[in-house]
Amino acid sequence: MFENLSDKLTQTLRGIQGRAKLSEENVSDALRDVRMALLEADVALPVVKTFIEQVKTKALGTVISNALNPGEQFVKIVHDELVHTMGDANDALNLAAAPPVIILMAGLQGAGKTTTVAKLARYLSEREKKKVAVVSADVYRPAAIAQLQTLAAEVKAHFIESTADEAPLAIAERAVAEAKKQFADVLIVDTAGRLAVDEAMMGEIRSLQDTLQPVETLFVVDAMTGQDAANTAQAFNQALTLTGVILAKADGDARGGAALSVRAITGKPIKFLGMGEKSDALEPFYPDRLASRILG
Numbered sequence: 001m002f003e004n005l006s007d008k009l010t011q012t013l014r015g016i017q018g019r020a021k022l023s024e025e026n027v028s029d030a031l032r033d034v035r036m037a038l039l040e041a042d043v044a045l046p047v048v049k050t051f052i053e054q055v056k057t058k059a060l061g062t063v064i065s066n067a068l069n070p071g072e073q074f075v076k077i078v079h080d081e082l083v084h085t086m087g088d089a090n091d092a093l094n095l096a097a098a099p100p101v102i103i104l105m106a107g108l109q110g111a112g113k114t115t116t117v118a119k120l121a122r123y124l125s126e127r128e129k130k131k132v133a134v135v136s137a138d139v140y141r142p143a144a145i146a147q148l149q150t151l152a153a154e155v156k157a158h159f160i161e162s163t164a165d166e167a168p169l170a171i172a173e174r175a176v177a178e179a180k181k182q183f184a185d186v187l188i189v190d191t192a193g194r195l196a197v198d199e200a201m202m203g204e205i206r207s208l209q210d211t212l213q214p215v216e217t218l219f220v221v222d223a224m225t226g227q228d229a230a231n232t233a234q235a236f237n238q239a240l241t242l243t244g245v246i247l248a249k250a251d252g253d254a255r256g257g258a259a260l261s262v263r264a265i266t267g268k269p270i271k272f273l274g275m276g277e278k279s280d281a282l283e284p285f286y287p288d289r290l291a292s293r294i295l296g
């Protein structure tokens, strides 16, 4: 199936060896294979349509080279278009601003937001040698603050205390002052998630963004929700100025459908993939690596 897409395409196109060009007739079966694979990976339909059109245009304009057979050539066109649809290159976090660089985290409940805060804190301290402070402005879910405290201890990030009876904005402002006092390079602010997009939550995170003026506002989304991930990301993107997306639980989405849809629909870069529950399971997102994984 999707894991073997490149084999399947090579097989479908085996018959056209020796022709000078990939023609409409001989690529139509291969395009159907790609379309099926994308739909099975739960890529949003408009994204599939645009993708197929782009691949078709490129394939029909391609002269078969001597070095590659038609199947390999078509696979390369699909690969390159996957890379392009997912944003071409890695888009790193903007850490060059005056410290503390504020990173605001947004997302629905259960998406993996709090876990991702800890992963990001660990990544920034180990890989970028940053001093990281974290705070939770989630005053609604009783266990949320304690969960972040435990995770912060595990990844050795500075945990800024907060309590459920404080207002999220007050917590955020206090945390910035404290992060400055601690000479933290980065302050990551965890926020409340809801089960679905609702106005109250959007209003609250919007006012946090207005007050904090974060350098990065990252949307954490569950990759296993496929095209719904893209729709949720777009709803947040319309309410907030997102600077990037983190696809959590990408270890459960080998088919990569969410990555394609999220990037194509929101236009925002995917900056990291969450690849497991442990605090070291965070990888910078490289479109070419995922494209290769998708093609198998």
Ligand code: GDP
Pocket: 107, 108, 109, 110, 111, 112, 113, 114, 115, 116, 193, 248, 249, 250, 251, 252, 273, 274, 275, 276, 277, 281
């Ligand atoms: P929040 O409500 O958005 O803060 O979500 P949590 O951080 O509490 O995560 C919800 C669940 O998803 C937890 O059981 C996490 O261990 C799990 N989780 C988070 N990120 C990942 C990931 O990248 N891969 C996997 N497999 N599980 C994850």
